[in-house]
Amino acid sequence: MPNPIPQPAMPQPAIAPPVERENYLNAKYGVWSWLLTTDHKRIALLYLLSITFFFFIGGFFALLIRLELLTPAGDLVQADTYNKLFTMHGMVMVFFFLIPSIPAVLGNFLVPMMIGAKDLAFPRINLLSWYLYIIGGVMMLHCMLTGGVDTGWTFYAPFSTNFTNTKIVEAGLAIFVAGFSSILTGLNFVVTIHRMRAPGMTWSRLPLFIWAHYATSIIQLLGTPVVAVTIVLVAAERALHLGIFDPKLGGDPLLFQHLFWFYSHPAVYIMILPSMGVVTEIIACFSRKRIFGYSFVAFSSIAIAVFGFLVWAHHMFVAGMSVYAALVFSLLSYAVAVPSAIKVFNWTATLYKGSIHYDAPMLYAFGFLGLFTIGGLTGLFLSALGINVHVTDTYFVVAHFHYIMVGGAVMGYLGGMHFWWPKISGKLYPEGWARLAALIVFIGFNLTFFPQFLLGYMGMPRRYYDYSHMPEFQILNVLSTAGATVLGVGYLLPMVYFLWSMRYGKPAPDNPWNAAGLEWKTPSPPPTFNFDEEPVVTWEAYNYDELDSPDKGAPHKEEVPVAR
């Protein structure tokens, strides 16, 4: 570690006062105090528990998929079981883990704290959103236990409407209900960010985490209803033979793909934008610098949210759409990479000449930077019509979106969990273990997914359970399965030491990283209404130069011990 955050050489001042002060965790006890809570922080924890549960389920399916692909022959499961495995894996991971992950856990916890509010604008709607999520989740579980679905997470018509006899309607309804939970979260964030900012917290002083969540909320509000309607249409077509997607009845199967991807491409930004917000906070803190190009980073979030709605048909290039429209969508897909690139360049510029600290959250942020960049650039490969024809529906696509969604979004989520864990739990996690876990995740991830780029390039199709006609694919598949095991260990570790730290961890000071931001100016864990008195903001975001300047009395030097 080159240059650690300056920390006191003398013995640390007494940290924990003798009597534990009242905070949101110990304010009330009992199951009902949780299940009926309207405290955004408690709801965030409810979400944390539930999405972790679904992460395990999705991970279990992934493990089975990888085990099947260990050998070329389809020997572990049968073909239809395999179809169900990748379908349920995708549905659970996308709709029940990734979409709620950062917004519903970290966003719920932090949006009010970062803008200096007591709670979200609609606390009860916030609780309702968790219940909707749970209802959707239980429906999904029921659907899985009674047979599951085999269409892939994309529900493509006409297979979903006319042919498969699996539980389409039930899975669709589950996602429909969970979708409303997502809409309500977005609605709550938009109103909260507009209406509940503390005095002095102008738009240009908002942490970029807030801008990212604002952009995410726009997508949730405007996109989710479309997928909800699409699901209803699939159900209606199945039940009533309406003729929306069925050409025999005057429908058009590609209409399904248009409607589905109108939501589902922007949905990938629901997953990645909050992660970008997290990474922005982490990079500023651990390079001890103001974010380079604040307004560019802020507006690129909005640009991503808007441009993200203009590119959906890049999922349909070989499906039989008009070649002229394909041309337009290809060009627009190139355009959407620009705001993402703006962010990457600004993060890099922030790092430049920063005083960089390699704490665990920062390691995850570095992981994000590299993996997201690879994911984004391979997205450009896929947007090029000529290349797309060759690699669409191969493992290349699978690798592309896992680099973004797992390498990007999940890395950011884990980085954020580490960064704010002291605030959330009031305890410090073991830094050494956390760095080790970050390293394991990074290695495991690349070992799992990089071979898939090669496999796809060599022509291995996605969604096949048997590749015995091409035994030369095996070696890369073995690497990928081995990597998945490593990755699994990397994900289990934080789960273990976070739980451990809740009991045995050292009490966290209010601001263990000496970070800027209102959420650090309140005790860890925060009191129920976040701030003892309403904060008034007189400084710009990311004022690390002021925080670190020696002549300003260097508050951090004597204030608190540093978490490490």
Place this chain on the structure above:
Amino acid sequence: MSEHSNSAHAKSPLKMYFSIWAALLICTYITYKAAFIELGSFNAAVALGIATLKATLVALFFMHVWHASEKLTKLVVIAALFFLLLLLGLTMTDYATRPWS
């Protein structure tokens, strides 16, 4: 937001709600009748037109967009319409330019 919707409510909100409801029912009846008149591809256009009118009534009166003083409400409405336009417009780039069919 509260003051304004209150003043709107003060002018006998029930009467307003019921008349909108009646208008919606009449529109439904027209849709039903129109479906039996042979207009070729215009049948769909008529049905969609009436449906749009009904949706507009619901948004304006039942959802209080008409009397909204909030800038945020207006922003949401405009944004929603804009994205609907994107959905329809960009989808039409496909349907309008397929060299076959």
